[in-house]
Amino acid sequence: MSPEELTPPEDEEDKRLMSLVASGDDDALRLLVHRHHPRLVGYLRSEVGSQATAEELAMEVFIRLHRAASRWRPEAKLTTYLIHIAHNLVLNEWRRRGRKPTSALDSTPEPGDQSHDSARRVTELDEAFRKAVALLPPEQKTAILLLVQQEMPYEEIAVAMDAPVSSVKTWIHRARTRLRELLKDYYGPA
Amino acid sequence: MNQPMNQPAGHDFDQDLARALAQDRAVPVPGFAARAVLAIQADRRRRTVLRWGSALTTAAACFLAVFVLQGGADDALAQRARALAASDESAQLSDILGFADELSVLTPVIDRHSVVDVLINPDL
Numbered sequence: 095m096s097p098e099e100l101t102p103p104e105d106e107e108d109k110r111l112m113s114l115v116a117s118g119d120d121d122a123l124r125l126l127v128h129r130h131h132p133r134l135v136g137y138l139r140s141e142v143g144s145q146a147t148a149e150e151l152a153m154e155v156f157i158r159l160h161r162a163a164s165r166w167r168p169e170a171k172l173t174t175y176l177i178h179i180a181h182n183l184v185l186n187e188w189r190r191r192g193r194k195p196t197s198a199l200d201s202t203p204e205p206g207d208q209s210h211d212s213a214r215r216v217t218e219l220d221e222a223f224r225k226a227v228a229l230l231p232p233e234q235k236t237a238i239l240l241l242v243q244q245e246m247p248y249e250e251i252a253v254a255m256d257a258p259v260s261s262v263k264t265w266i267h268r269a270r271t272r273l274r275e276l277l278k279d280y281y282g283p284a
Numbered sequence: 285m286n287q288p289m290n291q292p293a294g295h296d297f298d299q300d301l302a303r304a305l306a307q308d309r310a311v312p313v314p315g316f317a318a319r320a321v322l323a324i325q326a327d328r329r330r331r332t333v334l335r336w337g338s339a340l341t342t343a344a345a346c347f348l349a350v351f352v353l354q355g356g357a358d359d360a361l362a363q364r365a366r367a368l369a370a371s372d373e374s375a376q377l378s379d380i381l382g383f384a385d386e387l388s389v390l391t392p393v394i395d396r397h398s399v400v401d402v403l404i405n406p407d408l
Contacts, residue, residue: 120321128317132310140308149313153323160324161331216303223304243305274297281297 104129108172116163126172127156133244134176140239141184143228151187155179170253177244177254181236188232219280226276227269234269237262 108129114122131152138148158179159166166175227235233255240251252259274281 120325123324124317124321127320131316131320132312135313135316136308136311139311140305145311148311149316152316153320156320157324157327160327219300220304220307223301224308227305238301239305242302243309245309270297273301277297 105171109168112163112166112168112172115160116166123160130173130176131156133173134180137177137239137244138180138184140224140227140243141180141236142187147187151180151183154183171250174246174250174253177240177246178256181254184236185232222277222280223273226273229276230269230272233257233261234265234272237265238269238273241266 108126111122111126111129115126134152134155135145135148138151139145142148142151155176159176166172227238230238236255237251240246240254241248246254248259248262251262255262
C-alpha cells in the first residue's frame, strides 16, 4: 500500500469520535473539542484579531458541528470541515461589523532602529507581518492563513473556502504581493 | 557590504511570514472543551423544546381548522334559507302583477302601474 493510500491515524481517530458523537456520546465530544480547538482558536484569532471573539466563534463552530454530526461524511477531513464552518462564521462576523481593511498600516516599527538586538528586530518584524496580514482583503487573508499558518494543502483550502483551487492560488499570489508592498521597508520593493 | 539595520541578515520573506504566523497556529484555551460540551448540551435541550413546541402548534392548528370547516356548513344553510325567501317574494310579486292585470282588464280606467304601486307600497 502506497503512503498516499494510508489514512493518517489522527483522521481515523476523528472518524471514530465523530461516529460516537453522532450517537450522543458526550465524552467523545469532549475529546474531539479538546483535540481541535487550539488550531481553530488560533486561526480565528488571526482572522478577527480578538481572543474573546475567536473563542465565541470557535464555540459556535463546535455547536454547528454537533448539529450536523449525523450528516457528516467521513470522506471529508474533519479539520477541513471545521475550518469551513469557521470561515463562514468569520464572513458573517465581517458582514455584521461592516468592517473593511484600512489602506495603511496603523503603526510601523521604526525601520531605522540602531539596536543590535536581533530578537527584538524579529519581534518587530513578526508584529509588522501580523498587522500587514490583517490588512489583506478577506479571501487573501484566509487563503494565506490556511496555507502558511495552518499548513493546509491547496485542495483542502479550496474545500474549506468553497472555491476552486485556481482561485485559492490567485488569492495567495496576490496576498504575497500585497504583503511585500506593505513590508517594503524590510524587504525592498516587490 | 553593510546590511541596513532594518533588514536582518539572511532573512527570507517566506520564512519570516511562516514564523510570524506560526505563533498563532495553535492557541489552547484551558477549560474550553468542558464549556463547549455544556453549550452543546444546552443547544440540544433547546432544539428538543422547539421541536415539541412546533409539533404541538401544528396539532392545535389542525384542531382549529376542523372547527372552522364545520362552521362553514351553517353558512350554506343560511344561504339556502335566503334563496327560499327570495323565491317566495318573487312569487308574491307575480301574484300582485297578475291581480293588477285583472283589475286593469275589468276596469280600463285604472292604470295598471298605479295598481302595482299601491299594492307594493301600502302606505300610499
